[in-house]
Amino acid sequence: MANQFKVAVQETTEELQHRLKRAVTAQAKERLQMLYSIKTGALTTRSELAQWIQRDESTIYRWLQRYKQGGIKALLSVKTAPGKVSKITPEALQKLEQRLAQPEGFHSYGQIQRWLEAECGVVVAYRTVHQLVRYKLNAKLKVPRPRSQKALPEVQAAFKKLKDLIRVLVRYLGTGQPVRYWCQDETRLGLKTITGRQITLKGVKPHGIVGWRRENFYVYGAVEPATGESFFWEFSHLDSSCFQSFLNHFSVQFPDSLNILQLDNGSFHKSVTLNWPDNILPIFQPAHSPELNPIERLWQHFKQFLRWETCTNLEQLRQKLKEVLDLISPEVISSICGWDYITTALLSATS
Structure with missing residues (x-):
């Protein structure tokens, strides 16, 4: 057939x-x-x-x-249509990826759209830019880490060589005590509501109740990046007297070690009236460089738990804060504050 x-x-x-x-x-x-x-x-x-x-x-x-x-x-084998040729050439795509790899990034997808037209001569729709950047290049909007325009990058880079400084201090003092490295800072908490983003369905506008009362207090804190151990104390305001009290309490809490304390350049940290305990050694980070102190990241972390909390008095706020601090374990603190430049410096300096 x-x-x-x-x-x-x-x-x-x-x-x-x-x-x-x-x-x-x-x-x-x-x-x-x-x-x-x-x-x-x-x-x-x-x-x-x-x-x-x-x-x-x-x-x-x-x-x-x-x-x-x-x-x-x-x-x-199944043949598929090649589809429409992309307006964004491989060269333009590579140039965009290199630009996105820079810390300053872009403010919006619209800015990327304008940048492609100005730098690469490529005119594409906003939706195309969003699909390319978000899903192909895996880049998305993030909250930037603030940096002061007065900061000196070369001074910051020198400070990160902590191992040399710690080694010299330990050998010079020769106390024989275990060396512990702590990062110290203060933050203000008050009855004025901490706001933030909220997730709702499409078309649903989120809302939040805001309190505007101005009563507040300060939390003085110190964290050890290597272990996640922490020490916090509440004071009514910022001054050398409160800081001296914090140092005294901190010294008593950790009496068996030489405690190196990283500080910012607040005037009350450098007051001539301060009496530094024998087991505390201050190290001052470069000016205008809060990003060098990992406890700043911890403040941001636990304030997330206080967003949209409306307390009628400071005692309620203290209770909320206690609940948050009880939730944050040393493992969590270490994961947030255990920055490589600090932990590596400690291993190198004490080995």
Whole structure:
């Protein structure tokens, strides 16, 4: 008969059965079923096969010709349309990726859209830019870490070489005590509500109750990045007297170690009236460089738990703060504050 098969199936029956079990698309299954039927002799003509698979005889003929010319790999391959050529050339894409790798980033997807037009001569829709940047390059809007325009990068880089400073201090003092490195800072908490973003369904505008009372207090704190151990004390305001009290309490809490305390350049930290306990040694970070102190990150972390809390008095706020601090374990603090430049410096200096 004119429509009898004129092709020999090279694969074994067992191999075809195995491929059929592993096939995940309908296209692959029906083409493998065609080969299996021919191999087993269940169907002997194209018309029978076309009726069984419910395909036109011409389609069966094309599949067989593809198999005859390129084997099972060619038969199972699926050609896809190349799609529309992207307006963003590979060169422009590489240039954009390099720009996104810089810390200053972009303020918005609209700014990226304008940058592509100005720098690469590429005019594309906002939606295209969003899809490219967000899902292909995996870049997204983030909250920047603030940096002062007065900060000196070279001084900050020198400060990060803590290991040399710590080694010299330890050898010079020669106390024989264990050396512990702490990061100290203060933060203000008050009855004025801490606001923040909220997640709602599309079309639903979030709202929050805000209190405007100005009563507040200060939390003085110190954290040890290496272990996550912490020490906090509440004071009514910032001055050298409160700081002296904090130092005294801190010294008593950790009497068996030489405690190196990293501080910012607040005037009350450098007051001539301060009496530094024998087991506390201050190290002052460069001016205008809060980003060098990991406890700043911890303040941000626990204030997230206080967002949209409306307390009617300071005692309620203290209770809320206590609940938050109880939730933050040393492991969490270490993960937040254990910055590489500090932990590496400590390992190098004390080894």
